[in-house]
Amino acid sequence: MVVNSKRSRRTPIVLLSVAVAALVAVGLWLALRVGPAPAITLETEWPAVGKSNLVTASFSAPGRGLGVIRLELAQGGRTEVLEEQRFERGLGLPLLGGGTAEAVIEATVGTEAFPWLAEGEVVLRAVAERAAGIMRSPDPVVVEQTLAVRRRPPRLELISSQHYARQGGSGAVVYRVGETAARSGVRAGDVESAGSPLPGGAVGDRFVLYALPWNVGDSSQIRLFAEDDAGNRAEQPFLDLFKPMPPRADTIEVTDAFLERVVPAITSQTPGFDASGSLLDQYLRINGELRRAELNEVAAFSSASEPAFLWSGPFLQMPNTALEANFAQTRTYVYNGRQVDRQTHLGLDLASTARAPVPAPNSGKVVYAGWMSLYGNAVVIDHGYGLLSLCGHLSSVSAAAGDRVAKGDVIGASGSTGLAGGDHLHLEVFLHGQSVDPLEWLDAKWIADNLATKLKVPLG
Ligand SMILES: [Zn+2]
Structure with missing residues (x-):
């Protein structure tokens, strides 16, 4: 008992010394460490500053977290603080972190909010102060972007x-x-x-x-x-x-025989298509959602169009054809005496004999040849400067993407593939992704008066 009592008096002293040494070590570490530099990214809605430009500054500092962050605007001798935020830092120790790791400052800069901004340059500055130790206080992290200030629109x-x-x-x-x-x-x-x-x-x-x-x-x-x-x-x-265009209307009778012929043919070749519900339900999805998706696909070809006049002279109407449906005809679809849909027809329907040879409407480069749901088998030709033509419902295609074609070259045979009631050619003309009236492009006098004389280029 006596021996034991001597040892038990000494143990707390040793433990206390160890604890004091550890506290001093942690204190020194906390006092001297400054923590990693916060990361800052600066993004602007526009590359230059006009009336209004949304600026987004994103700050991040894992570990002890963010302290003071700030977004400033500076021109000449003047600096405007757009916004400042202050955060309590955590200890940054395992399980005791707790600081704010990420924050975003958004501000609108421009001549509307800051009428004193002059033409020239302006500096956007994002600042994040770094965690200071007792003995060390590092410089803040600063990210700057110099932008042009434009007060006037272009001439x-x-x-x-x-x-x-x-x-x-x-x-x-x-x-x-x-x-x-x-x-x-x-x-x-x-x-x-x-x-x-x-x-x-x-x-x-x-x-x-x-x-x-x-x-x-x-x-x-x-x-x-x-x-x-x-x-x-x-x-x-x-x-x-x-x-203004006079209204053009048309009524399409949707029969069960038609639905049975066209709907499975389209849905089976359209991956991801929601084939639930009745044939009529599926048909309405084809005529609505799928039609819009397909128009967007063609619009993408327009934006990749070659900057050159690949065509000349009037576009060719397929020979010996009668005009069966006009551009911008509003179609009312009737099923069993009930109106079920309304869409606008955006091409010309040209009918001849079945499987008649289809000529390229004008010279250009084939950018698509193959299956395109509503249009069935189709060939899309780029004529340059955002001008495209599309020949749809073909029974066969005899052109391939990448081919250079001359006006009149046979690119396929007419048919009734896709959403077509019978054998005919659907000719559609797109300009900058927008369907336009093909009849103008078939007209030599219209091209001469409206395009060639203005551009002073020989377009036939
Ligand atoms: Zn058509």
Whole structure:
């Protein structure tokens, strides 16, 4: 007992010494460490500053977390703090971390919120203070971005004259933009046709073959525009005459025999298609969702179009054909006496004899040849500068993607594949992804008066 009592008095002293040494070590470590540098990324909605530009600064600091973070705007001698946030740091020890690891500051900068911003350059600065020890206080992390300030939209001058156009039609316009223009062209409603440098023109000279959507009947929605990289936009009207399109209506009788022929043929070749419900339900999904998806696919070909006139002269109508359905015909679909759907037909239906040879409507490059659900077997030809033609419902295809074709080359045979009631050719013309009236493109006088004279290029 006596021996034991001597040992038991000494043990707490040893334990206390060890504890004190450990506390001193941890204290020194906490005092001297400064923690890793926080990471900052700075993103802007526009590459330059105009009226309004959304800036997003993202901060991250795993471990002890963030302390003070800040977003600033500086020009000349003036600095504006857009926002500052303060966080309590954690200890950054295992199980005791607890700091704020990530935070985002969003602010809108531009001449609307900061009218004192002058043309020139502005600096965006994101700052994150680093965790300081007692004896060491490192510099904060600073990420800067220098952006141009643009107070005025790009210069925009109309060069061509006598612009007559129809709803659902096409046209050409020649114009000139200032050096700050990043994009320009024609806007019709929410559809934009992008302009290109005018072949043989001066610096800044542009032209555009533009599309007027069939569903935009208000000419005040049609403007020439030029936009810079700060979102400043100049717009001006340019049409001298706009002809609204007379309404065209049509009724399609949907029969069970038709549904049994077309629906399984389409759904079996469309991976991922929801083939539940009745044939009529599936048909309505084909005519609605699938139709929109297919139009988007063709629009993607438009945006990859070659910047060259690959075509010349009027587009070719398939020989010996009768026009069975017109462009922008509103179709009411009736099943057992009940209206079940309404869609707009956006091409020309041309009927001849069954399996008649189909000529390429004009010269160009085949960008697609094969199965395309609603259009059945189809060939899509790029004619350059955003202009495409599509021949659909073919029974056979004799062209391949990548082929260069001349006007009149046989690309397939007519048929009734896809959503077709009988053997015919569906000819559709797309300009910048928008379906336009093909009849204009079949007309030599329309091309001469509306395109060739304005562009001063020989288009036949
Ligand atoms: Zn058609």
